[in-house]
Amino acid sequence: MGLKHECRVLIYQIGLTMRRMNAQRGFIAANALGMVANNLLFFITWLILFQLVDNLRGWHLSDVAMMYGIGATAYGLAGSIFGGWRNLADDIFSGRFDTFLARPASPLTLSITSHLQPSSLGDALSGPVFWLVFCHVTLAQFLLLCVMSFVGSLIVVAFGVVVYSSAFWFRDGRHAGEIIMYWLISFMTTPLHGMPVWAKVIFFTIIPAGFVSYLPVEMIRDPSLDKLVYMVLGAVGSLLVARTVFYAGLRQYKGVSGVRTGI
Amino acid sequence: MTFMSLAPSFFFGGLAVQAARRTTLLLAIRLLLYVTIVGTWVYTLSLMPDGIWARLGLTWSDFVWYIVIAEIGTFAGGPHHREVEYQLKEGHFQSHLTRPVSWLAIWGGYELADAAIGVLALILTGFSFAYMLTGYCPITLTTLPLLALMLTLAAMIWLTIGTAIGLSTLWLGSPLIPYWVAQKMLFVLGGMIIPLHLYPMWLQHIVYFTPFPAVLAIPAQLTMPAHGIGMVNGLLYQLAVLAICLIILHLIWRAFVNKLVRGG
Numbered sequence: 001m002g003l004k005h006e007c008r009v010l011i012y013q014i015g016l017t018m019r020r021m022n023a024q025r026g027f028i029a030a031n032a033l034g035m036v037a038n039n040l041l042f043f044i045t046w047l048i049l050f051q052l053v054d055n056l057r058g059w060h061l062s063d064v065a066m067m068y069g070i071g072a073t074a075y076g077l078a079g080s081i082f083g084g085w086r087n088l089a090d091d092i093f094s095g096r097f098d099t100f101l102a103r104p105a106s107p108l109t110l111s112i113t114s115h116l117q118p119s120s121l122g123d124a125l126s127g128p129v130f131w132l133v134f135c136h137v138t139l140a141q142f143l144l145l146c147v148m149s150f151v152g153s154l155i156v157v158a159f160g161v162v163v164y165s166s167a168f169w170f171r172d173g174r175h176a177g178e179i180i181m182y183w184l185i186s187f188m189t190t191p192l193h194g195m196p197v198w199a200k201v202i203f204f205t206i207i208p209a210g211f212v213s214y215l216p217v218e219m220i221r222d223p224s225l226d227k228l229v230y231m232v233l234g235a236v237g238s239l240l241v242a243r244t245v246f247y248a249g250l251r252q253y254k255g256v257s258g259v260r261t262g263i
Numbered sequence: 264m265t266f267m268s269l270a271p272s273f274f275f276g277g278l279a280v281q282a283a284r285r286t287t288l289l290l291a292i293r294l295l296l297y298v299t300i301v302g303t304w305v306y307t308l309s310l311m312p313d314g315i316w317a318r319l320g321l322t323w324s325d326f327v328w329y330i331v332i333a334e335i336g337t338f339a340g341g342p343h344h345r346e347v348e349y350q351l352k353e354g355h356f357q358s359h360l361t362r363p364v365s366w367l368a369i370w371g372g373y374e375l376a377d378a379a380i381g382v383l384a385l386i387l388t389g390f391s392f393a394y395m396l397t398g399y400c401p402i403t404l405t406t407l408p409l410l411a412l413m414l415t416l417a418a419m420i421w422l423t424i425g426t427a428i429g430l431s432t433l434w435l436g437s438p439l440i441p442y443w444v445a446q447k448m449l450f451v452l453g454g455m456i457i458p459l460h461l462y463p464m465w466l467q468h469i470v471y472f473t474p475f476p477a478v479l480a481i482p483a484q485l486t487m488p489a490h491g492i493g494m495v496n497g498l499l500y501q502l503a504v505l506a507i508c509l510i511i512l513h514l515i516w517r518a519f520v521n522k523l524v525r526g527g
Contacts, residue, residue, distance in 0.1 A: 037444060
């Protein structure tokens with residue numbers, strides 16, 4: 001099965017997701033609105049904080065709002081287009097994953113596009129709200145933010161696949177995965193610019209939150225092609241790592257499945 | 264019977280042992296998350312300009328201790344709403360309705376034991392973390408039991424709210440939206456990061472009409488005795504909030520059982 005075939009499957013699966021969204025319009029809209037309200041409500045803490053101080057070592061409210069928006073949109077796109085990664089550990093544990101193995105396409109493509117997270121659409125929509133209300137971005141900046149959020153979403157998906165693939169090896173992979181994903185979310189919504197170098201190294205390698213939200217904000221503050229290239233390289237690297245870890249886990253899956261079924 | 268049986272059920276050794284077994288892994292996860300969240304906020308506050316602390320009449324260390332204690336209220340219990348939703352969707356309630364002890368009593372006892380273990384572990388972890396960062400501890404041996412009591416009350420209030428939200432699954436199909444909204448209101452109106460006396464005056468007037476400060480700010484105010492509403496007032500406020508929350512939960516529970524019995 002070549003790359004062309006996988007791309008076709010991917011597009012078909014995304015189309016299927018869109019149709020699923022359409023079939024549950026009311027439910028998804030309610031969840032999406034709930035998530036937008038959730039994100040905006042939490043941002044009130046930052047509004048109160050910025051009433052006390054003008055800036056956090058050079059970052060103003062608009063920068064933090066931009067970071068929040070990018071983080072939310074990247075996470076939202078990752079959950080609405082490729083939402084299956086969040087169910088990967090459950091699928092492995094319950095045996096539902098077996099159904100992906102019997103189909104004529106990559107199990108990675110099938111598994112990441114198998115589920116839709118209804119609330120993710122709300123996350124995806126939160127970003128533009130933050131950018132327009134708090135950041136007063138230009139049209140060019142808005143489009144650039146959309147592109148960078150999409151690239152960021154690929155990094156989130158890749159990271160999610162890596163952490164939830166731990167279920168191939170560990171029984172508690174789901175819990176561990178949730179913790180590690182929460183770390184990613186925490187660091188995606190924390191201003192990283194004052195961090196020491198060793199911490200920044202971690203946020204651009206082990207937990208790639210820096211690529212998802214910090215670098216895009218710096219890109220808008222001080223545009224340069226280098227930063228965009230770094231981001232794209234970060235996404236490509238993350239996807240390659242995810243693919244490698246997933247297939248390494250898949251090779252283990254037969255053994256795990258055998259133990260579970262008592263074979 | 265429901266509320267009366269809550270207290271003795273808390274002491275049921277079997278329940279406590281079960282809770283301890285179940286919580287070993289979940290507790291470890293909670294502690295990791297707790298340290299991560301507290302750590303990121305403490306770091307964020309370290310980015311504030313130096314002159315701000317004198318203007319606020321506080322120190323960075325005061326903020327560290329405030330956040331460490333405020334966060335315990337939310338982390339002491341697990342995701343109650345999800346557990347209730349799971350039990351409802353798996354049909355556990357139907358089998359409980361035929362038993363002589365109310366589900367609410369068993370649930371309350373079980374989760375309270377869980378929360379008590381959580382509070383203890385979080386105090387140990389949080390205090391170690393904050394002491395490592397600040398080099399002092401504002402909680403004396405005489406105020407420690409009061410803090411433990413306030414944190415347990417905070418956990419009970421959040422458990423009551425979480426259970427009510429979980430029961431709403433029967434009407435809404437999913438507890439997620441009300442949970443998100445309640446959780447974020449808790450963070451903002453409860454004073455999770457910023458002590459309530461630093462909020463705009465109009466907001467300070469509103470927050471105490473909600474249950475949220477009883478979960479976060481009231482126990483955390485013990486680190487800043489010069490600010491806040493005082494120990495006795497704080498304790499009375501928590502008890503009043505808990506009583507109101509329990510009454511509301513009881514009403515929701517009755518409606519829940521009625522709907523379940525009639526509609527299945």
